[in-house]
Structure formats: C-alpha cells, structure tokens
Amino acid sequence: MEKKTLVIGVIGADVHAIGNKILYHCFVEAGFNVINLGVMVSQVEYVEAAIESNADAILVSSLYGHGEIDCRGLRERCIEAGLREILLYVGGNIVVGKQPFEDVEKRFKNMGFDRVFPPGTDPETTIKFLKRDLKIGEEDESNITN
Template structure:
C-alpha cells in the first residue's frame, strides 16, 4: 500500500552545521515541531555538511531545518543541498534555514534550493504552519 508515507508523522531533521555553537533556537524549534506532532531528529552541534546529508538520507526526512548563526551560510548550506542532490534526496526534502541571514544573501540561498528562511522574531506558529502546508506536498 502507498499509504504508509501519508499516515506517518512528518519527519524533521533539525541540524546545526559548521562551528556555530549556539543551539538554543534549534532546541526551541525542535520542541515546537514535536509539540506539533512532527517526528524530530536533532543533529547535535558542529556537524559537517556531509554528516547532515547522511543523517537526512538515512532517516528519510521530509524536512531539513538548518540552524546557522556563524555567518558561513553561503558556503555550508549549498554543500548540504549538493549532498542531498547527489543522493537524489533533494526533491523530496523541504529545506528550511533559521538564523541571522542578511537580506542580500537570501536570494543566493533560495536559488541554491532553500525553500524558506526564518529569521529572528519569526513566530513558531508561522514556521509550523509552513511545514504543514509544504512538507510532502509533492
């Protein structure tokens, strides 16, 4: 039966990439996603792009939420996306970025394949609603 995917909870990987050691926001969003009924996997701190790709592929996630505050977003996030593409996992994965992303960097990230960027002050409800509306909608 093809209903397995429709009946299981939305699977989300909340990931911290690079040397960024600030994970409070990642924990807040992981808790909010759990409270919303999503299945959540948290990567832990200081993950290389390759580690995040491996976790996303192995866990068959619907959503990859990358939390980044280090300023290395233009380098690290495209590496994650390229890795997902190499495993043929990009098209089926909703890619979200949370953190402090300058306005001038957003078009480049969106062009690389990021579906949404959530900055400081974004409501938890808006983020959860975005996932509900867009995860697995293909």
C-alpha cells in the same frame, strides 16, 4: 496519518544550542518526528541522517553569521545522495553583517533552499510553512505569505 520526519541542527562551527532545543520541542509538540543533530553539524551529517530516517525535510540553523558559506552546496549534496525532492529550510543569522533580507533570501533560494527565514522568526511561522509545504492537514493559509 504518519508523522513527517524533520532533520534539524546547527550547521558548521556554530555552537548556538538554545534555539535548536527550542525548535526541537516546538516541532515535536506540533506533531513532527524530529531528528536533532545538535550543533556543529556538517552537510554530510544532515544528508546521512535524512537518508537513515527517510526524512521529509532538512532544517538548517545558523546564528554565527557564516551560514551562507556553510550551506553552499547542500542542495547538490542532497541530489547526489538521492534526496532530490527533500524540503530544505534555513534560518537564523545566516549572513555576516546587516544585509537586506530580500537579498539574503534570493541568494539562499538560488542555492536550492525552499524557504529562508530571517533572524527572530517564531517557530509557529516555520511550522505553518512546514505543514503547507508537506501538505499536512487543512491549514488556514490566509495568514501565510510566500
């Protein structure tokens, strides 16, 4: 089976690179082809990289709290570029202040994200969801929640 391609990066003016590098290595180890855009990535860069690489998913990270602002309109930008069905994930410290995660998740899903992960989510959790959402293998989904 051909490897699924992920585009990852840290959106906006965020320069938090360590988590991005950890995710890169975990995703590669899990068998994905990973295009790592690094830090301070614009929406346009995500979309262009997804088109160029024929990506299956875009994974957006943010740690500086302004992810909600930086991510607004990304799904629409993807649709305009012909990426209507691309899988969109977002995770990290994506909002300012302490807010109930259920509220944050709802807002990001309303923005068109397929999965929203809170701060501290381990890479294995994200990989399990990727495999499920991209229909890779016969995953044991008994320990995966919606």
